[in-house]
Amino acid sequence: MSLKLAALLLHHHSQCLSNFILSLFKRAAPKGLGSRVTWQRSKLLLVSMALAGSSVAIAGTIDFVGLMAPHLARILVGSIHQNLLPVAAFIGGLLVASADFLGRTMFSPTELPCGLLTATLGGPYFIYLMYQRRRR
Numbered sequence: 001m002s003l004k005l006a007a008l009l010l011h012h013h014s015q016c017l018s019n020f021i022l023s024l025f026k027r028a029a030p031k032g033l034g035s036r037v038t039w040q041r042s043k044l045l046l047v048s049m050a051l052a053g054s055s056v057a058i059a060g061t062i063d064f065v066g067l068m069a070p071h072l073a074r075i076l077v078g079s080i081h082q083n084l085l086p087v088a089a090f091i092g093g094l095l096v097a098s099a100d101f102l103g104r105t106m107f108s109p110t111e112l113p114c115g116l117l118t119a120t121l122g123g124p125y126f127i128y129l130m131y132q133r134r135r136r
Helices: 002-012 014-025 037-059 065-077 081-105 114-135
Strands: none
Touching (some): 065 081, 065 114, 081 114
């Protein structure tokens, strides 16, 4: 149900999305095409918040991924944001996918929630980060 809703909303707001992508490269391009850029940006923001909220409502919270992924990516590629952002997104997706896979296969007849496994990894990592910060 949620995937169908996401596809429907993205199809319905495809003009807003294409204008947003155009505005990433040239600020005046969507205005030159006669679009109401600020209205479409706020509309796209509301749609993306609704999609994110519905996915969290269905799948549950996945704790500590937003904490672990950027720190691990910074260790791998450094602090340059052009490299950091895609690597952090990839590591976050990899963490969630691997936690989901382990949750489904570790205790085969039953499933563990993905959030439980990410919290199991993220808790000690958070303590490690706090300990490293205190030592400096």
